Amino acid sequence: xxxxxxxxxxxxxxxDFVSDQTVRWCPGCGNYSIxxxxxRKFPDFGISKENFVFVSGIGCSSRFPYYIDTYGFHTIHGRxxxxxxxxKLANPELSVWVVTGDGDALSIGGNHTIHLMRxxxxxxxxxxxxxxxxxxxxxxxxxxELGKVTKSTPMGSLDRPFNPPxxxxxxxxxxxxxxxxxxxxxxxNMISRAYxxxxxxxxxxxxxxxxxxxxxxxxxxxxETRDDHVLILEHRKxxxxxxxxxxxxxxxxxxPKVIELGDEWSKNDVLVHDExxxxxxxxxxxxxxxxxxxxxxxxxxxxxxxxxxxxxxxQIQKAMKFQGKGDFKKFVMSGSVWHVE
Amino acid sequence: MAKxxxxxxxxxxxxxxxxxxxxxxxxxxxxxTTAIVGNDLSTLPDYPAEIRAPAGTLAGVSAFQLQxxxxxxxxxxxxxxxxxxxxxxxxxxxxxxxxxxxxxxVNSNTFSKKYLKLAGYESNPLEDESLKEYTLYSIEMxxxxxxxxRDLNLPAGTVGxxxxxxxxxxxxxxxxxxxxxxxxxxxxxxxxxxxxxEANTRALHAGYAYGETERIFSTVYKxxxxxxxxxxxxxxxxxxxxxxxxxAASIKSNLPLFYGGYPITPASDILHKLAxxxxxxxxxxxxxxxxxxxxxxxxxxxxxxxxxxxxxGPGMALKSEALGLAVMAELPLVVINVQRGGPSTGLPTKTxxxxxxxxxxxxxxxxxIPVIAPATPGDCFNVAYEACRIAIKYMTPVIVLSDGxxxxxxxxxxxxxxxxxxxxxxxxxxxxKDTFMPYLRDETNLARxxxxxxxxxxxxxxxxxxxxxxxxxxxxxxxxxQKMVQLRAQKVENVANEMEPTTVFGSENGDLxxxxxxxxxGACRTAVxxxxxxxxxxxxxxxxxxxxxxxxxxxxxxxFKQILIPEINMGQLSKIIRAEYLVDAKGLNxxxxxxxxxxxxxxxxxxxxx
Numbered sequence: 001x002x003x004x005x006x007x008x009x010x011x012x013x014x015x016d017f018v019s020d021q022t023v024r025w026c027p028g029c030g031n032y033s034i035x036x037x038x039x040r041k042f043p044d045f046g047i048s049k050e051n052f053v054f055v056s057g058i059g060c061s062s063r064f065p066y067y068i069d070t071y072g073f074h075t076i077h078g079r080x081x082x083x084x085x086x087x088k089l090a091n092p093e094l095s096v097w098v099v100t101g102d103g104d105a106l107s108i109g110g111n112h113t114i115h116l117m118r119x120x121x122x123x124x125x126x127x128x129x130x131x132x133x134x135x136x137x138x139x140x141x142x143x144x145e146l147g148k149v150t151k152s153t154p155m156g157s158l159d160r161p162f163n164p165p166x167x168x169x170x171x172x173x174x175x176x177x178x179x180x181x182x183x184x185x186x187x188x189n190m191i192s193r194a195y196x197x198x199x200x201x202x203x204x205x206x207x208x209x210x211x212x213x214x215x216x217x218x219x220x221x222x223x224e225t226r227d228d229h230v231l232i233l234e235h236r237k238x239x240x241x242x243x244x245x246x247x248x249x250x251x252x253x254x255x256p257k258v259i260e261l262g263d264e265w266s267k268n269d270v271l272v273h274d275e276x277x278x279x280x281x282x283x284x285x286x287x288x289x290x291x292x293x294x295x296x297x298x299x300x301x302x303x304x305x306x307x308x309x310x311x312x313x314x315q316i317q318k319a320m321k322f323q324g325k326g327d328f329k330k331f332v333m334s335g336s337v338w339h340v341e
Numbered sequence: 342m343a344k345x346x347x348x349x350x351x352x353x354x355x356x357x358x359x360x361x362x363x364x365x366x367x368x369x370x371x372x373x374t375t376a377i378v379g380n381d382l383s384t385l386p387d388y389p390a391e392i393r394a395p396a397g398t399l400a401g402v403s404a405f406q407l408q409x410x411x412x413x414x415x416x417x418x419x420x421x422x423x424x425x426x427x428x429x430x431x432x433x434x435x436x437x438x439x440x441x442x443x444x445x446x447v448n449s450n451t452f453s454k455k456y457l458k459l460a461g462y463e464s465n466p467l468e469d470e471s472l473k474e475y476t477l478y479s480i481e482m483x484x485x486x487x488x489x490x491r492d493l494n495l496p497a498g499t500v501g502x503x504x505x506x507x508x509x510x511x512x513x514x515x516x517x518x519x520x521x522x523x524x525x526x527x528x529x530x531x532x533x534x535x536x537x538x539e540a541n542t543r544a545l546h547a548g549y550a551y552g553e554t555e556r557i558f559s560t561v562y563k564x565x566x567x568x569x570x571x572x573x574x575x576x577x578x579x580x581x582x583x584x585x586x587x588x589a590a591s592i593k594s595n596l597p598l599f600y601g602g603y604p605i606t607p608a609s610d611i612l613h614k615l616a617x618x619x620x621x622x623x624x625x626x627x628x629x630x631x632x633x634x635x636x637x638x639x640x641x642x643x644x645x646x647x648x649x650x651x652x653x654g655p656g657m658a659l660k661s662e663a664l665g666l667a668v669m670a671e672l673p674l675v676v677i678n679v680q681r682g683g684p685s686t687g688l689p690t691k692t693x694x695x696x697x698x699x700x701x702x703x704x705x706x707x708x709x710i711p712v713i714a715p716a717t718p719g720d721c722f723n724v725a726y727e728a729c730r731i732a733i734k735y736m737t738p739v740i741v742l743s744d745g746x747x748x749x750x751x752x753x754x755x756x757x758x759x760x761x762x763x764x765x766x767x768x769x770x771x772x773x774k775d776t777f778m779p780y781l782r783d784e785t786n787l788a789r790x791x792x793x794x795x796x797x798x799x800x801x802x803x804x805x806x807x808x809x810x811x812x813x814x815x816x817x818x819x820x821x822x823q824k825m826v827q828l829r830a831q832k833v834e835n836v837a838n839e840m841e842p843t844t845v846f847g848s849e850n851g852d853l854x855x856x857x858x859x860x861x862x863g864a865c866r867t868a869v870x871x872x873x874x875x876x877x878x879x880x881x882x883x884x885x886x887x888x889x890x891x892x893x894x895x896x897x898x899x900x901f902k903q904i905l906i907p908e909i910n911m912g913q914l915s916k917i918i919r920a921e922y923l924v925d926a927k928g929l930n931x932x933x934x935x936x937x938x939x940x941x942x943x944x945x946x947x948x949x950x951x
Contacts, residue, residue, distance in 0.1 A: 019802070021814070053794045055640065058805075065802050066815070071794035073643055074804025075636070076666050082601075082633035086640025086648070087794065089624055090599050094644065094794050112636070115629035312624060319619035326621030328592055332585065332756050336522065337575045338377050 012043040019069040025060060030181035030207035034128060035067055037187045045195055047095060054097045055084040057104040060135050061128040061207075064099040078109025081116040084123050092309045095195070098125040102143040103133050106162050110142075117173035117200045119308040124194040124201045129164060132213035145289065150212075164204045165285035165300055169278065174199040176281060176301040180206045182221040186232070186297060193299055199307050220295055233284070233298030238270040241294050249293075256283055256293060275302045346517060349562050351410030353418030354512065356505075357435045358427030359396055360389055360403040363505040367425075368405025369751075370509055374522045375409040376576040376753045379566025382409040383717075383863065384578075385417035385936065386749045390606065390689045397451075397459040402434045409516075411565040415717075415863030417750065419938035423515075425508050427451065427482075429460035436472075444476045446511065448504060450483035478557060482507045482548075489547040490540045499537070503544035510548025517563045520545055570755055577754040579718035579747035580607075583677065584614035586725025587649055588621060589757075593726075594733060594765035596647040600625045601637030603656060606689040607745040608679035611651040631659035635676065639663060642672040643803070645769065645793035647729060651677035653745075654696050655686060658703075664738055665704045666805045668829065671780075671789045673732035673739075675725070680744040682934045691934025692746035694859050695910035700740045701888045701917070707826045709833040711735070712888040714742040716862035719754035721747060724885070730765045731836055736788040742887070744909075746936045747860045767791075772798040779803060779813035787832040837889045843897055847873055847880030850900035852950045856926070858884040858914055860936060861907055867939035872946050879946055887914065895922045903949055905929060907942050 017039040025031045042052065052070035056062035058077035065072025071094075075083045080098045088096045098116075105113045105127045116123060132150070133139040139152040143164065147156035168176045175197040179190040187205065194201035206217045219225045227243040239249040240261075248270030250259040259265040274280055281301035287293040320326075354371065358364045365386055372384050384407040394401030408418035423444045426432035428451040439445065452467055466472055467479045482504045490500045506523075513520055524542055531537040552558055577585075591598035600615045602608075604627065616625045624646075628634040635650045642648035652660060657678045667674045680696045682688025700712045711731055715724040721743055728739040770777065770792040777799045780789050792799040801813065809816035810824055845854075847869060857865040862883045869881040882897065884890070898904060898918070904926040906915045912928035919926050929945050931937065 021802075048797065050795055050797045050800055053644075065804070070800050072800075072802035072804075073640070073670070074802065074806065075639075076662055076805055079632060079636040079663065082628065082636035083640035083643075085626065085633075086599065086601060086637035086642075087644045088640075089626060089637070090597070090641035090644035090646040090648075091793075091795060111629050112633055115633065316619050316622055316624070320622075323620040326588075326618065328589060328621075328759050332575070333573060335575065336373055336377060337573050337756065338379070339573055340379065340569045340571050 012049060014039045014043065016049060017042050017068050017070065019067050021066045023067050024063065026211055028210045029060070030130065030209070031061060031064070031128065033181045033184060034126070034187065034205055034207065035064060037184055038191060039068060041188045041191045044192065045095070051093065052095050052097065053084075053087050054099055055080045055087060056099040057109055058135070059101040059104045059133075061099055061101040062104060078104055078107070079112060080104065081109060081112040081123070081125065085116060085119070085121055088121050088123055089309055089312065092122070092313065096123045098123060100125065100127050102127065102129045102131060102141045102164070106142045106164065106167070114167070114171035117168055117171040117202060120174050120199045120305055121308045122198055122200070125203065126194075127164060127202065127204050128207040129204050130207045130209035130213055131216050132209050134209050134212055138212040161289065163285060163288045165202075165288065166282065168202040169282055169285055169301060173202045173301070174303050174305045175201040175299070176285070177202070177299045178204045178206070178297045180217060180220055180230075180297060181208060183297065190299070193302070197302060199305060229294050231287070231294040231296045233273050233296050233300065235273060235275045235299065238267055238272050240270060251283070254283070256287070258293060275299050345560050346563050347560050349564055350412060351408055351414060352423065352516060352562065352564060353406065353408045353421045354423045354425065355404055355406040355421035355435060355438070356425045356508065357402060357404040357431035358505070359430070360391070360394055360401045361396065362403070362427045363502065364403045364405050364427070367505045367509050368407055370523050370526065371512060371518075372407050372409075372751055373526070373576050374513065374518050375407075375564070376574065377522050378518060379569070380409040380411065380564050381414050381567035381569060382407055382576075382752060383414055383417045384751045385746065387935075388690055397428060397430055397456045399430050399434055399460060402431045404431065404435060409564055411567050413567060413569070415866045416936070416939055419940045423512075425512065427504065427508065429456045429462055429466070432466065433460045433462065439475065442474060442476070444478070445472060446478045446480065446508065448482035448508070449479040450481050480511070480551065485547055485551065486544045489543040493536060493540055495536060495540055500540060503541050506541045506544035507548035507551070510545040511552050514549045514552030515558065515561060517561050520549060569753065573756045574753045575756060576751050577719055578749055578751040579715065579721040579743055580610040580679065580749070581614055582719055582721040582754060583715070583725045583741070583743060584611050584618075586722040587615065587647075587675070587729060588618055588623065589722070589759055589762060590726045590729030590765060591621070591623070591647045592759065593762055594647055594729065594767050596645065596733075596767060598623045598649065599638060599641035599646040600649045600651075601628050601641070602626075602634040602650050602652065603628050603631045605631070605653045605656045607681055607748045608651045608653050608656070608677065610748065611677060611679070615649075631656040632663060635660040635663040638674055639667050639670070639672060642667070642674050643670070643794070645791075647733070648673065649675045649677070651679065653679050653681045653689075654683045654699070657696060657699060661704050664710065665706065665708050667738040668704070668708045668710060669805050669808070670803045671736045671829075673736055673791075675728045675732050675739050675741060677725070677741040677743060679748045680742060682932070688934045690745065692744045692860070692936055693909050693932060693934065694742070694744060694861065695913065695932065696742065697858075697887060697910065697913040697917075700742055707830065709830050710738050710740050710888070711833055711836045711886065712740045712742060713886050714859035714884070715747055716860065716883060716885070718747050718750050718752050722754070722757065726762060730763060731839065733765055733767055734788060735786055735832055735836060736791060737833060742859055744860050769793055769796065770799060771796065777801065778811050780808050780811050782828070786835050786838070787828060834889050836886065837892050840886060840891045843882060843891045843893050845880050845882055845897060848878060849880070849897075851878035851880055852901070853879045853903045853905060853946060854898065854901035855879065855881045855942070855946065856884065856904055856906045856914070856918065857881070858887050858908070861909065864937035864939045864942055865907055868942035868946060871939065871943050877946075877950055879950065887917075890921060898922055898924050903927065905946060905949060907937055907945075909936065
């Protein structure tokens, strides 16, 4: 239930965003971390909590709104981006967040996801990607790798997987980022970047499903392997990775490859990240599913473009200015009107 | 030649031609003029789904029928008295409907070998005596407009397209109607193309002059002004009236109007109209699909707007799941279905009343929704307004069942005074000492609390999972589910408290009762009026709400020996009435993509009562 005491925004803490509902994800689920990082980060934004709205669809991730003490709407499968768009358009002052999963956002709700991004409403979309269907107990998802053996694909899946950041870039998203459930600090930064981006923010969060797809991202989170497989992106910084930070990304024509700094290659040969460069973002997005390249996390792409609700408001202001503020009586009496005695 | 003016009570004219011939425009102009003159009128546009079907073919025929009258009329007329046919195909398609000895006006220039063949004529009907029982005016309209516009140096095609104005001018002459409203309209319509104003005006005058100078017309007819209730009038079609009703509700409730929708025939005009109301602060979203349209509207309702979506049958099917969410979340939402022929894509431009079951029952689970249906184009205003009022008062989605006939058909509309419309009260919950409970209900009507995001201290979560009574928490408790299902049903039942006692047209009991809903009202009323005039004991009830049904309906039904329910479907209301009241209601069920003719209903009434 809602807490009825008034809370001053600057005094908010993590606990203010903890609802009274028992969290019912499986013990050890990656979702716990995402919930915790969100609750930790939100007080920093300095707005009172009644101005946050979480909208979700269906799936494990979509239970999220029940656990965070803001306004929340747990809706129907795949439609959260469209419902969130209605919330935002009705009241652009609200900070609107969509919580969704790989099935919810990219399969049943694929249409709404891409159209939200192309319209560029100022909504933050957190897509928990565990590459499996959890709530329906273990079928392959639209991000599962080709040939995945699951209950519904005993001989292996026949679908080529979606590549979420590439899809987002293809839909002309203005903010595309990725993080990992175990990278708590990085995730908080990404949540913050998403919040401050004016326009649709697409944040993919790799999330481990302990029950049906455990270890999917182990190579990105295990101490021994993570440094060689994770490329942490920073704006205007060379793309270096590895325990010794001695590996880098080099562009050979248009083809990215891993180089090792030493006699043959120097820092100058390493590609420098530029969040505003769509081509670089596109190249980075295609590292997904490539065994020979590290997995980029961080902001792949961030640009300012006109925001839908701003333009809508602009039209309303213009119409009021040029046609005059609507007057119903005057309006219905104009044109071909006649009088009957 | 001196005009011999004969007064007639009413006339039915049908303008028919190729889809590119401008027949909808011609009919609309004629309607506007007769409205301004003070006639009562009712129109029936009838056009193909294709934007431009192959020229000259039977499939490409577009028509517009209107009845204008000196008395209060309810329908566009059963059969035309006058058929204006701009090409052979339109004559072929529409001649069977013409009254015996009716008048035919044709553009004889189009009766060439090629077009006769396309229309399937073996010989030219203008020459082979097959039309001899009719009064035929065969006029070279194309040549005459060409003559009239010769010195304007316009392309031949442009001049040719003015022939509809010629036909219109001639009809104005025949029925003693003024040209000025049309000329004024042309000046506005083509304000940036003075050449087109000139060409069309000349064609209009040429048609009028043709009537006056050619000695073939012996009589001009006059239809006196109808005795309508005093006030200001405008001619309006259903989709426009509906849009205005929504706008009025937004103003009276002081809630911003949000519309989410996807273009679909014949509902798109509602989106177009609302999109033009930006200066009223109206927000419209042309969504990526039907589902997104209703979903965005649900989001806007959650955030405290007056939320609307409109569609037609196939779109309604796509919206069903989201409608269920609105039922569960108990949010106000108005969903308009401008029905068309189905199933599937069906007959996009033809009318039908076959989505009644879909509206009342077409969702998973026990998912009751109030359903209201307008009776006439002008009534679409009142119904849209009432739907908004009930949606807000009861915190429920409301379905409006309009149809293609109402949406595109028009009639004179007594412009309402917005100050006299019923109040629409909105009570957003504010922070108080009591702990906020999202599913705490109003004791009288069972509407739940509406607290919108942005309200301090009332943060809460709602959703599609079953809610615990009062708290709104998720609940899988068996007793709670039973209770919530009953509460939602009772809430919708309570809408019947809003209804006035049912009006019976005719005597309170008797041999036969005609029961109608939606757009069939006019034809039913006309048919019942006729048989009452013959001295028969027949009455008529028209239902505005089809769910819930009026509380007094059951006791009225049993006072009649027989019940007849005419519907443009295979008996959907009949089945509901039979199930609800265990009465032996008979259906009159025609699904031909057209509204009922009063004559069709009259015939069945007469058969039933002998």
